[in-house]
Each structure stands twice: as C-alpha cells, then as structure tokens.
Amino acid sequence: MKKVLSLILISVFFIGFLASCGGDSSSSDNSDKASSSYTPNLENGKAVYDRSCVACHMQGVAGAAAITDKARWEASAAKGLDTLHAHALHGFQGEHGVMLEKGSCADCSETDVYDAVAYILKEAGVEAK
Numbered sequence: 431m432k433k434v435l436s437l438i439l440i441s442v443f444f445i446g447f448l449a450s451c452g453g454d455s456s457s458s459d460n461s462d463k464a465s466s467s468y469t470p471n472l473e474n475g476k477a478v479y480d481r482s483c484v485a486c487h488m489q490g491v492a493g494a495a496a497i498t499d500k501a502r503w504e505a506s507a508a509k510g511l512d513t514l515h516a517h518a519l520h521g522f523q524g525e526h527g528v529m530l531e532k533g534s535c536a537d538c539s540e541t542d543v544y545d546a547v548a549y550i551l552k553e554a555g556v557e558a559k
C-alpha cells in the first residue's frame with residue numbers, strides 16, 4: 431500500500447514537472463504561450479512574413495504555395511497546425527519542394543515562425559486545427 435502511494439506521488443510530481451517545462455520557450459516577446467494557449471500575433475506574423483517568407487510564398491516560387499493559393503493551404507492545413515508549425519520551424523520536404531528551416535530566417539524565434547504561419551493561413555482564408 432505504501433508502495434502504491436509513493437508511486438502515485440512520483441507520477442504526480444512527474445506530471446507536474448512535465449507541465450511546468452512544456453510551455454515556456456523563453457523567447458523574446460511577451461506573449462505567454464504553452465503551445466496550446468498560444469495566441470498568434472498577426473501583426474508580428476505579417477512583419478515576419480514580409481521579411482522572411484514573402485520571397486517564396488508571395489507568388490509561389492520554387493514549389494512553395496502562393497499565399498493566395500487557398501487549395502494548397504487547405505491541403506496543408508488539413509495536416510493540423512502542430513504539423514505546420516513543426517514543418518515551418520524545422521523544415522520540410524514536400525511533394526512540391528523544400529521548405530527550409532524557419533524559411534531560413536536564422537534570427538526568427540519559434541513564436542515569430544508560428545505568427546508568420548498564422549498570418550499566411552489567415553491571408554489564404556484557411557484555418558488549421
């Protein structure tokens with residue numbers, strides 16, 4: 431019985447530990463975001479997009495989906511927002527071409543990239559879950 435209790439205690443502690451380190455990515459801006467409670471900053475997203483994504487995603491260069499290409503973004507959005515975040519952050523080889531890590535924006539934070547994804551989806555008129 432004692433053993434069971436300590437097991438419970440250990441798992442409670444462990445879960446608490448996981449929860450406490452899951453969210454914080456200690457990046458530059460002030461939005462608090464455990465990825466589930468992350469709220470995109472579309473203004474920042476536009477700025478990041480204009481700087482780092484526009485070259486490929488404006489017209490659809492090198493296999494990238496143009497920001498106006500709703501059908502392509504719908505197909506992407508169907509993968510789920512987490513997947514899009516991961517692909518934008520770490521890069522992705524798709525059937526159309528290669529998305530580089532952070533669109534090769536070396537000084538973009540994780541949040542910058544997520545905001546840019548949110549901005550693109552909004553402009554494309556698409557929602558990802």
Ligand code: HEC
Pocket residue numbers: 478479482483484485486487491492493494495505506507509513514515517518522523524525526527528529530532533534535538543546547
């Ligand atoms: C050098 C060109 C280039 C730049 C710059 C670029 N991308 Fe991409 N991106 C691509 C290509 C090519 C694909 C399509 C890959 C495919 O579908 O085959 C893509 C796909 C994506 C996808 C969809 C991934 C998926 O799973 O469908 C997202 C989201 C994305 N880019 C976000 C961004 C963001 C955000 C930026 C700016 C920070 C950015 N991209 C900058 C080329 C680029």
